[in-house]
Every structure is written in C-alpha cells, then in structure tokens.
Amino acid sequence: MTTPLRLLIHGASGRMGRAVARLAAERDDLVLVASVARSPFGDAGGEGDGASVRPPTFLPAASLADAPKFDVAIDFSLPEGFDAILALCASRGAAFVSGTTGLDPSQRDAMDRAAARIPVLWASNFSLGIAILDELVERAAAALPGWDCDIVEQHHTRKRDAPSGTALSLGAAAERGGAQPRYASLRAGDIVGEHTVQFAAAGERIELIHRAADRDIFARGALHAAARLVGRAPGRYRLRDLL
Numbered sequence: 001m002t003t004p005l006r007l008l009i010h011g012a013s014g015r016m017g018r019a020v021a022r023l024a025a026e027r028d029d030l031v032l033v034a035s036v037a038r039s040p041f042g043d044a045g046g047e048g049d050g051a052s053v054r055p056p057t058f059l060p061a062a063s064l065a066d067a068p069k070f071d072v073a074i075d076f077s078l079p080e081g082f083d084a085i086l087a088l089c090a091s092r093g094a095a096f097v098s099g100t101t102g103l104d105p106s107q108r109d110a111m112d113r114a115a116a117r118i119p120v121l122w123a124s125n126f127s128l129g130i131a132i133l134d135e136l137v138e139r140a141a142a143a144l145p146g147w148d149c150d151i152v153e154q155h156h157t158r159k160r161d162a163p164s165g166t167a168l169s170l171g172a173a174a175e176r177g178g179a180q181p182r183y184a185s186l187r188a189g190d191i192v193g194e195h196t197v198q199f200a201a202a203g204e205r206i207e208l209i210h211r212a213a214d215r216d217i218f219a220r221g222a223l224h225a226a227a228r229l230v231g232r233a234p235g236r237y238r239l240r241d242l243l
C-alpha cells in the first residue's frame with residue numbers, strides 16, 4: 001500500500017471544511033494532519049453537523065507557521081485568511097487547492113507567483129456539473145451572437161460575496177463565446193447554490209440551470225483534485241485537468 005498523502009484543511013470549522021474533513025476520513029489515500037480555523041471551532045456554520053466538535057488535529061490560524069509537515073492543503077476559508085495559507089504552501093513546497101471566493105486581483109496574482117514553485121488549483125466551483133455547464137455556456141454564447149445573456153445565482157443568506165465566484169466564472173465563459181453577461185444575485189434560506197444562465201432574443205429563451213443540493217459534491221471534487229495534484233510540476237491547474 002502507498003503512504004497516504006498528508007492533508008491540511010484550512011477553514012476546517014466552516015461548512016465546507018467540515019464536509020471535506022468528513023469525506024477525507026472515508027478515504028485511505030489521504031490522512032488529515034491539521035485542521036486550521038481562526039477560532040477554536042464553534043460557530044462557523046451552526047448547522048448541527050459537528051460544528052462545535054474540535055478535532056484533535058485543530059491548529060489555530062494564528063499558529064499556522066507551526067503546522068506539521070503536509071503534502072497538500074485544501075482551503076475553503078475567507079479572503080482574509082487566504083494569503084497566509086498560500087504563502088505557507090509555497091514555502092513548504094506543498095500543493096495548494098482552494099475554493100475560497102471573493103478574492104481580489106492581488107490575491108489572484110499571488111497564486112500565479114506561487115505557481116512558479118508549487119502546483120496550484122483554484123476553482124470557483126468543484127462540481128463536475130458546473131465544469132460541464134461552463135463549456136455549454138461558452139458554446140451557446142458563440143452560437144447566439146446578439147442574444148441577451150443574464151446570469152442569476154442564488155445562495156444561502158450567510159454567503160458574503162456577490163455575484164458568486166461561480167457566476168463570475170460562468171460569465172467569463174460567456175465572454176469567451178462573445179456574450180456580454182449581466183448578473184443578478186439572490187440570498188435566501190439555506191440554498192446551497194443555484195446558477196441559471198439565460199440567453200434571450202425576440203420571441204425565445206434558453207435557460208441553462210445547475211442546482212447543487214449538497215455541499216458534499218464540492219468537498220468530494222476538492223479531495224479528488226488534491227489527491228491528483230500532489231507530485232505534479234509547479235503551475236496553475238484547472239479542475240478539468242484533474243477530473
């Protein structure tokens with residue numbers, strides 16, 4: 001049997017971090033060595049699926065420099081925590097997987113710089129369905145010049161950034177196809193994530209819709225990508241390169 005890869009989860013007490021930890025425990029190719037969060041667990045999501053249980057691997061974000069050796073980090077935190085974990089991965093030579101959204105341009109540039117030293121994967125959405133939707137949107141936009149393109153996204157009320165990172169990525173796909181997308185965001189209830197890309201012209205409309213019913217799809221995609229990213233050459237990777 002091969003030695004399991006050592007995994008650090010950054011944002012471990014959050015909704016996504018907890019899903020990643022739970023699903024990582026079901027795999028024998030990864031072993032969790034550090035669970036980083038700002039506060040000692042407790043209140044990140046409050047959805048009753050283990051939010052208040054502090055794992056033995058807990059490491060406060062303020063002590064990130066003391067992290068044990070790890071091969072790959074999965075980061076689902078917030079923009080204010082992002083720089084520190086990216087810098088740690090670059091300095092330790094560890095692979096970096098992140099789904100944190102709401103990053104600013106300087107944080108995106110920092111990923112490009114880090115990619116000279118380590119393999120880096122950032123994805124606004126780790127579901128296979130969205131990877132496919134991205135391709136469909138680009139094709140539809142290219143085939144429908146002059147049509148209106150609108151992207152409507154819906155998420156739970158605790159989501160901070162708007163439009164969502166996924167909506168912006170879908171918009172980039174539409175722009176590659178020649179469309180000029182507009183965005184609308186709704187925050188309601190506990191919606192995990194819903195994205196509609198609508199193309200409209202006089203007398204007709206096409207709607208492409210993706211609905212995420214469960215955060216596990218994102219967590220599973222991130223774990224899958226993490227296991228496949230370790231050992232690769234430094235550089236920026238896309239989810240579809242690893243699926």
Ligand SMILES: NC(=O)c1ccc[n+]([C@@H]2O[C@H](COP(=O)([O-])OP(=O)(O)OC[C@H]3O[C@@H](n4cnc5c(N)ncnc54)[C@H](OP(=O)(O)O)[C@@H]3O)[C@@H](O)[C@H]2O)c1
Pocket residue numbers: 010011012013014015016017036037038039040041043044045061076077078079080081082098099100101102123124125126127218
């Ligand atoms: N790419 C995708 O597929 C995908 C899917 C879902 C969500 N997301 C994104 O993933 C991120 C997390 O989402 P979530 O719903 O899990 O959020 P969440 O429940 O609010 O959890 C955020 C986590 O980040 C930690 N954190 C906050 N500030 C930090 C800092 N300065 N240093 C270290 N850790 C810090 C929090 O710890 P404390 O509680 O101690 O502050 C908590 O563990 C968001 O950006 C969200 O948009 C991406």
